[in-house]
Amino acid sequence: MSEIRTGLGWDVHRIATGRKMILGGVTVPCEFGLEGHSDADVLAHAITDAILGAAALGDIGMHFPDSDPRWKGCDSLVFLRHARDLATQKGYRIVNVDSTIILERPKLKDFRQTIRERLAETLELDVDRVSVKFKTAEKVGPVGEGRSAESQAIVTLEK
Known part of the structure; x- marks a missing residue:
């Protein structure tokens, strides 16, 4: 009988001018980006935490502390690959990823497939095992006021 495990990840980053908007390893053209020690890819961070x-x-903070200068500006797909590799070393395989980005703007629907493909490639999954959804916060709270972006992810592992 196989062992099934589920992990939940969540992340939030402030909106910042002068930064790139990187989501799931894809640069989204935008007049602002997300603030963080690494590239601040809120989606990759949530999925990384879900796998771990x-x-x-x-x-993610245990493996890649923001106090370590090695991770300054780092591509967050490095974190995602690391989590994938650690889970694999423990005998798990990723069954699927379901994720949501919560952001008022920019509208992201035109980037869905590219983000899914980048994540699938990074996680060594078929693209039909990676879901990425987009929501707004309906103008409520820091996300709704355009001050931050959040992401949630759930991952299923099987051994």
Whole structure:
């Protein structure tokens, strides 16, 4: 009988001018980006945490602390690959990823397939095992006021 595990990830970053908007490893043309120690890819961070959580391997901050200068400006897909590799070393395979980006603007629907493909490639999955959804916060709270972006992810692992 196989063992199934589920992990939940969440991340938030402030909106910042002078930064790139990178979501799921894809640069989205925008007049602002997200603030963070790495490239601030809120989606990659949430998925990384979901994988680590499902495999009981801690969280992204344990593996890539923002106090470590090695990770300054780092491509967050490095974090995602690391989580994938750690889960694989424990005998798990990623079954699927379901994720949501919560952001008032820009509208992201035209980037869905590109983001899914980049994540699938990084995680070594078929693209039909990666879901990316987009929501707004309906003008409520920091996300709704355009001050931040959030992402949520759930990952299923099987051994």
